[in-house]
Amino acid sequence: MQTEEQVIAELLAFIAVSDTAEAAFDRVALQLFAYQFEHNLAFRRFASHRGRTVRTVRTWRDIPAVPISAFKDLTLCCRPPEAAERMFMTSGTTREGVRGKSFHTTLTVYDASMTANFRQRVMAGRGRIRMGILFPTEQAMPNSSLAHYLALAVRHFGTPESHYLIDADGLDEARLLAELAHAEATGEPYALLGASYGFVPLLDALARQGHSFALPEGSWLLDTGGFKGQSRDIPLQEFYAQLATALGIPRRRCINMYGMTELSTQFYDAGNETCPAVKSGPHWIRTRVVDPLTGADVPSGTVGLLSHCDLAHFNMVSTILTEDAGVKVDGGFMLLGRADGAEAKGCSMAVEEFLLAARG
DSSP: OOOHHHHHHHHHHHHHSOOOOHHHHHHHHHHHHHHHHHHOHHHHHHHHHTTOOTTTOOSGGGSOOEEGGGGGTSOOOSSOGGGOSEEEEOOOOSGGGOOOEEEESOSHHHHHHHHHHHIIIIITTOOOBEEEEESOOTTTOTTOHHHHHHHHHHHHHBOTTOEEOEETTEEOHHHHHHHHHHHHHHOOOEEEEEEGGGHHHHHHHHHHHTOOOOOOTTOEEEEESOOTTSSOOOOHHHHHHHHHHHHTOOGGGEEEEEOOTTOSOOEEOSOOSSSSOEEBOOTTEEEEEEOTTTOOBOOTTOOEEEEEEETTOTTSOSEEEEEEEEEEETTEEEEEEEOOHHHHHHHHHHHHHHHHHHTO
16 A cells, blocks of 8 residues: 555656556556545545445546535545645635635645646746736635645746735736736736636726737736636626737637646636637546436536546545536536536535445
8 A cells, every 4th residue: 555655756757747548547546546545534435335445446437526515524635634734725605605625735746736737738838927916825815725826827937027916905906007018018928817706807997997908929818716706797708808808818818727626736728719618637637527426427418517536636535526517528628617407406415425425
């Protein structure tokens, strides 16, 4: 049986080598399942209830997916919570503010996952770029995985002139306008990154002041997370159309990141010329679209729930059942939003089954 140190070394090596073969993913996934089965009691009870043990699980597809709502009810980690270097918490926008938790005994694997993926999918061989961050700092929000993600982006890919545009008082409109004007005047590419809802005050400020910009070639935007009641909702087509018009950035350079606290790896699209765009991840994460009750894959082109197997999320559980509806397509999946109707009912029943089994 592997130790945590051996698990970490194996994952870092796997992330560093672009081996997309199914057999390679299975090998690491099964080792990780065995480690989590041994050290994560609640997960072991649930897996055993499903008849999934180290002897019966043959591929990553056999690993039972834990509903993400379970992170709000149970401590799902292999090492004690007090051993964690960092705890990330969900936003608490559902279930009356109850927040799910992910414990990271080390951020080494999370950071390697984020930077390797970001370098390939977002930077795509380009050098550092001046960044404006539409989200609070990591110091202001130490339990936010997004704050840490954005801090990594600035540290590894931003120029020294990169900066934060949101603080306790909200959007710094004067600094924002000055930065956009600087990029337009100098021709220096500029990137804006943040929560999707953070771009709404930007659009409102530009509209209120009658400003629009034509940012130079090489500029881009990255948003994530939806609006979550933090701003007015804007349909996606309109949202990216407004950003493209206000900032002079082609919609293909408006990138949406899909991630969550219960994962350590992010998905990206190739721009938002059409919505919803097709999202995909790196070689250390796999996605299925499933029936929430049976866990079986739904037919291609059929709406189901997204289930992700993220090898980088090693201290918790690597395979989760989300509450997001999606469709499997060539090259990845289309994210359709939060499940409703039959899918939402299936989510609730899946959570009930998990809690019944995991609590013994």
